[in-house]
Amino acid sequence: MGTTATNVSEHLIETKRRRFTYTEVVEMTKNFQKALGEGGFGVVYHGYLNDSDQLAVKVLSQSSSQGYKHFKAEVELLLRVHHINLVSLVGYCDERDHLALIYEYMPNGDLKEHLSGKLGHSVLKWTTRLRIAVDAALGLEYLHYGCRPSMVHRDVKSTNILLDDQFMAKIADFGLSRSFQVGDEPEVSTVVAGTPGYLDPEYYRTGRLTEMSDVYSFGIVLLEIITNLKVIDQNREKPHITEWVACLLNGGDITRIVDPNLQGEYNSLSFSLESS
Known part of the structure; x- marks a missing residue:
């Protein structure tokens, strides 16, 4: 797994964010009692700090496809950036074979869950969708132009846009992020x-x-937010969402791409602006 490398903490600037022991991680998750989800890094568990503040604890699995390199990249990035539309890092664990990232808890899950209607969520109103889009855009703007050096996220998608208790959107999962000097020649990445x-x-x-x-x-x-369709669906005549939307727009019927669950409750002016 590569965890024999030099500990991340030895390369990080001093920070108020904490380095937790594995014993503390076990305690805060009540021995990994409640899983919130699972990704390439590992399982995300629900946890508590001081028995009051809720946390999301992402634990690296032994079979992780991402591993120590992406863990290190995410810790280093989140220790030096802070923005209201980026998920905050509370701390991390880097103890021998145990790696974990501890984040603020986002009680309303991710954007994809709400668009798909999983877990019995109500339909997202148009105004809420617009606000989520603006929040995510502000987070990206900060990464691109507010950070020094600037950052490219490299994995922007609806499952990486998380929602707090007021449905404010925050971008998450920075394991693939790379530093980038805006204005320089484009960086050549050896692995897309x-x-x-x-x-x-x-x-x-x-x-x-x-x-x-x-x-x-x-x-x-944005197309997901507007249409509530899968990005790729092999059952469609035009599998990719961009092809499907382009086909309908070329036919002149812009309203057909709107999520029918909205039942016409959307602002056509804002929609036309986004579609232009």
């Missing part, structure tokens, strides 16, 4: 990273990474 369907075709074709790679992925998220 991201999620199929959200990947910028230009980045995929050339391997040249710029902030526009995130902008493309964010555009796909």
Whole structure:
């Protein structure tokens, strides 16, 4: 798993965020009692700090496809950035074979869950969708232009946009993020990273990474927000969401791409602006 490498903490600037022991991680999750979800890194568990503040604890699994490199990248990034639309890092655990990232808890889960109607969630109102889109855009703007050096997220997607108790959106999962000097020549990435369907075709074709790679992925998220469709669906005549939307727009019927669950309750002016 690569955890024999030098501990992350030896390379980090001093911070108020805490380094936790594995024993503390076990205690805060009540021995990993409640799982919130699972990704490439491992399982995310519900936890508590001081028996009051709720946490999300992401624990690296032994079979993780991401491993120590992405763990280190995410810790280093989140220790030096702070924005209201980025999920905050509370602390981390780097103890021999035990790696964990401890975040603020986002009680309303991710955007994808709410669009898909999983867990019995009510339909997201149009105004809420617009606010989520703006929140996510502000988080990306900070990564691209507010950080020094700037950052490219490389995995912007609806499952990485989390919602707090007021449905404020925050971008999460920075294991694939890379530093990037805005204005310089595009960086050549030896390994194209991201999620199929959200990947910028230009980045995929050339391997040249710029902030526009995130902008493309964010555009796909906007189409999800508007249509409530899968990004890739082999049962559609046009499998990719961009092809499907383009086909309908070329036919002149812009309203057909709107999520029917909204039952016409949307602002056509804002919709036309997003679609332009």
